[in-house]
Amino acid sequence: MTATDGPLRTLKSVEGDKKLGRLPVASALRTLDLECDGLNLLREALTGEMARAFAEAVRVMRAAKGRVVVTGIGKSGHVGQKIAATFASTGRPAFFVHPTEASHGDLGMVTADDVLLALSWSGETVELKPLITYSRRYNVPLIAITSRSESALGQHSDIVLELPRAKEACPHGLAPTTSTTMQLALGDCLAIALLEARGFTPQEFKAFHPGGSLGASLKYVADVMHTGERMPIARDTDQMSDALVTMTQKSLGCLGIVDAKGKLVGIVTDGDLRRHMGENLILRRTVDIMTRSPKTVKPGMLASAALEQINASRITALFVVERGKPVGIVHVHDLLRAGVA
Known part of the structure; x- marks a missing residue:
């Protein structure tokens, strides 16, 4: 060798x-x-x-x-x-x-x-x-x-x-x-x-696929949204001192603003607070701080479509409305926990 x-x-x-x-x-x-x-x-x-x-x-x-x-x-x-x-x-x-x-x-x-x-x-x-x-x-x-x-x-x-x-x-x-x-x-x-x-729809498809990631992607916004007392809502005439308490308690990073008729007219986000930060912030009204015409979704929208809208708009939550009035709110974390991705 x-x-x-x-x-x-x-x-x-x-x-x-x-x-x-x-x-x-x-x-x-x-x-x-x-x-x-x-x-x-x-x-x-x-x-x-x-x-x-x-x-x-x-x-x-x-x-x-x-x-x-x-x-x-x-x-x-x-x-x-x-x-x-x-x-x-x-x-x-x-x-x-x-x-x-x-x-x-x-x-x-x-x-x-x-x-x-x-x-x-x-x-x-x-x-x-x-x-x-x-x-x-x-x-x-x-x-x-x-x-x-x-x-x-x-x-x-x-x-x-x-x-x-x-x-x-x-x-x-x-x-x-x-x-x-x-x-x-x-x-x-x-x-x-x-x-x-036969015009088979995603809604019909969901009925046959309730489990797994496919079933999650076919859930509706109504299936995952927060409703009732869980919604962070304030009036457009409220002072920010009271509105901030509600916003903090609900812990969803935003606050929906409604008018006297209960219609959603704006939203206050963490970004809005930073833009208006000052000594007089808590003395101002929500209408002065809010962003008007917020992005919204319908309860019957697919949760996957709502997630796409959240990602495209670079926001974290969407209010769910019917006839202009808020009936719920869906947060990106809710969608991710439900397996919608």
């Missing part, structure tokens, strides 16, 4: 590590390129031959009195579960039924008012046969997402959304990769088209 064996071996090891580090990244980029190719082919299909079938599928699912029953097996089944969940969370009642469980009693979950959405890349999935037969016997509309319209599933379906036969990202062409990406994307397209067709 020579004196240079150690450093040379270390250098070779570093070069080998760099090469190994590059290989996974190159593989990832090839995968993304191939899956993007698949999505581009799907986009072309939607602007061409698939357009009419897609529009009809949306119409049928929207018109159905029951639910969209999604089915599939293997990787198509996993994608189907996600599609069903997306439908349900965006206002189109849906659930996933496993083909094997369907043939062992779960067919009873499917009614004539429902729509079946079946996913199968080949269209020859044996496990789907009982569902196909059931849908034909009881006139349940059947929509297929498959790459082969001439398949058993395609031939027995009312509507076929035929996916382009794109190359799988798997180098052996075996593991469903590009194909499942296209299935998932087409499912999202259906869900969003349905959402837009």
Whole structure:
């Protein structure tokens, strides 16, 4: 062993590590390129031959009195579960039924008012046969997402959304990769088209997403605002000596000023106090100190929108008004504690 064996071996090891580090990244980029190719082919299909079938599928699912029953097996089944969940969370009642469980009693979950959405890349999935037969016997509309319209599933379906036969990202062409990406994307397209067709609103969305950060962002100002005795309010005729006591007690960094009719006409902030600081401050009236026409929000505004307004205006609180009168106040800390960010 020579004196240079150690450093040379270390250098070779570093070069080998760099090469190994590059290989996974190159593989990832090839995968993304191939899956993007698949999505581009799907986009072309939607602007061409698939357009009419897609529009009809949306119409049928929207018109159905029951639910969209999604089915599939293997990787198509996993994608189907996600599609069903997306439908349900965006206002189109849906659930996933496993083909094997369907043939062992779960067919009873499917009614004539429902729509079946079946996913199968080949269209020859044996496990789907009982569902196909059931849908034909009881006139349940059947929509297929498959790459082969001439398949058993395609031939027995009312509507076929035929996916382009794109190359799988798997180098052996075996593991469903590009194909499942296209299935998932087409499912999202259906869900969003349905959402837009029925005018699904953020308020409806909130009803299905009460938890987590998403639920917090969909809260209304009315859900987090301070009301009643917690509001820092003074009259425009009050002296600042009394107003400062109220402002200090409420600890929200501002004071709403109302006129004789109870209408919000101004606001006194810490900044206003600093600008008018002097020996006679406590002897002056609130109307002399306040900032007129303060920024306000409505109780029905989304809390996330109120936070955006607070950040954009570089303020810490907003009064909540109805018909010009203050009904609450929302502070940036309240929004952050509620998880609105």
